[in-house]
Amino acid sequence: PEEFVRSWRHIVDLYRSEGADNAIWVWNVTGWPGNLDRLPGLWPGNDYVDWISWEAYNMTGCEKMNDWNHVDSFEDALAPTYEWIQQEGPKHGIDPRKPVMIGEMGTTDIGASATTKWYTDVPDVLRRYERVRAVKLWDSEVGADCDFRILANEHARRGFAQAGKDPYVNLPERVRRLAEYAVTRD
Numbered sequence: 001p002e003e004f005v006r007s008w009r010h011i012v013d014l015y016r017s018e019g020a021d022n023a024i025w026v027w028n029v030t031g032w033p034g035n036l037d038r039l040p041g042l043w044p045g046n047d048y049v050d051w052i053s054w055e056a057y058n059m060t061g062c063e064k065m066n067d068w069n070h071v072d073s074f075e076d077a078l079a080p081t082y083e084w085i086q087q088e089g090p091k092h093g094i095d096p097r098k099p100v101m102i103g104e105m106g107t108t109d110i111g112a113s114a115t116t117k118w119y120t121d122v123p124d125v126l127r128r129y130e131r132v133r134a135v136k137l138w139d140s141e142v143g144a145d146c147d148f149r150i151l152a153n154e155h156a157r158r159g160f161a162q163a164g165k166d167p168y169v170n171l172p173e174r175v176r177r178l179a180e181y182a183v184t185r186d
Helices: 002-017 033-042 063-068 074-087 112-120 122-128 154-164 171-185
Strands: 026-029 052-060 101-109 134-139 141-143
Touching: 002 033, 026 033, 026 101, 033 074, 052 074, 063 141, 074 101, 074 122, 101 112, 112 122, 112 154, 122 134
Parallel strands: 026 052, 052 101, 101 134
Antiparallel strands: none
């Protein structure tokens, strides 16, 4: 951990010394609960991190990821690290007001309705976790028993498409509606 922190700070300092002040530094960690006690030792410091990030997966059925089978929802995957950052982070010098990015998210096939619901719940979950400002989909096949591809699963595709219609996560829709509102006010 000490070497990681020194390396992180060294890279950030190099950028800064060269005048590159437009880089955003995203501290991306493994967000499963068994990793949380490692986070304080890996924290580079508030002056060296702009965003905090981790993944939010459901890996049920992935043979190589047996420890992750307890995740039933997007919220179950997101909440432990989010809550740890908010409650325990300050004790370790981590500013819990930093914006959060879910650097990777997705679910394996957990059955028709559960897979659909996993994705359709995403906008409501994000509304409750106000620090989360960005989410990135993990759309890949890790192995024959561990497939996160949206287009390979009709239930994932349906849930993802439905979630994408929610104005909270559909920025172009929000911008279009704001533009329409502005035109009607003129």
